[in-house]
Amino acid sequence: MPSKNALAPRIRVVPDEGQRRVEVVIDGKPFTAYIWPEKLAKPVLYPLRTAKGTVVTRGYPVQPRSGERVDHPHHVGIWFNYGNVNGFDFWNNSEAIKAEDAPKMGNIRHGAITLAKSGSEQGNSKLTPTGLPARGRSS
Numbered sequence: 655m656p657s658k659n660a661l662a663p664r665i666r667v668v669p670d671e672g673q674r675r676v677e678v679v680i681d682g683k684p685f686t687a688y689i690w691p692e693k694l695a696k697p698v699l700y701p702l703r704t705a706k707g708t709v710v711t712r713g714y715p716v717q718p719r720s721g722e723r724v725d726h727p728h729h730v731g732i733w734f735n736y737g738n739v740n741g742f743d744f745w746n747n748s749e750a751i752k753a754e755d756a757p758k759m760g761n762i763r764h765g766a767i768t769l770a771k772s773g774s775e776q777g778n779s780k781l782t783p784t785g786l787p788a789r790g791r792s793s
Contacts, residue, residue: 663772667779676770676779683707686731688781690764691716695747697764697783700731715748735762744785761786 668677676688683703690697694716701711713719715727727748737745742760751759762783769780 663777664774665777666772667770667777668772669767669770671767674764676767676781678777680705688779689716689731693749694730695728695749695759696730696733696735696744696762697781698731698733702732739785742785 664681666677666679668679669675670677674690674692678685678687684707686699686702688697689700700716701709701713703709711731712722712729714722714724716730718724727750728746735744737743739760741758743758744760744762747759747761762785765782765784767779767781769778771778
């Protein structure tokens with residue numbers, strides 16, 4: 655009889671909506687997570703690790719590390735954005751934006767997880783984000 659681990663998929667995609675994340679685990683080791691914390695203006699892949707487990711993304715602003723630079727708070731993990739969509743900046747938005755620039759910023763919010771599939775050779779997910787203009791401005 656095969657062991658329980660022999661039956662487990664090599665690549666696991668594990669949604670946890672309560673923690674606002676989808677974990678990606680390869681060979682039993684964390685690789686990355688799609689996260690959408692309320693304090694970020696967009697969902698991101700964070701942290702990102704190498705095959706040996708070395709974290710290659712900085713901690714700031716999600717998990718700041720001692721001695722790490724604390725600039726560009728919109729540079730979090732890996733994300734997909736554009737700087738100008740119908741006059742809204744989806745790239746630079748963060749909690750560090752000046753109040754007078756806030757109406758020009760757009761936000762991307764997590765919408766739904768419509769697929770989370772683990773497998774022996776690959777994992778798949780389908781995540782639906784929602785783009786929003788800044789408060790007080792409509793597109």
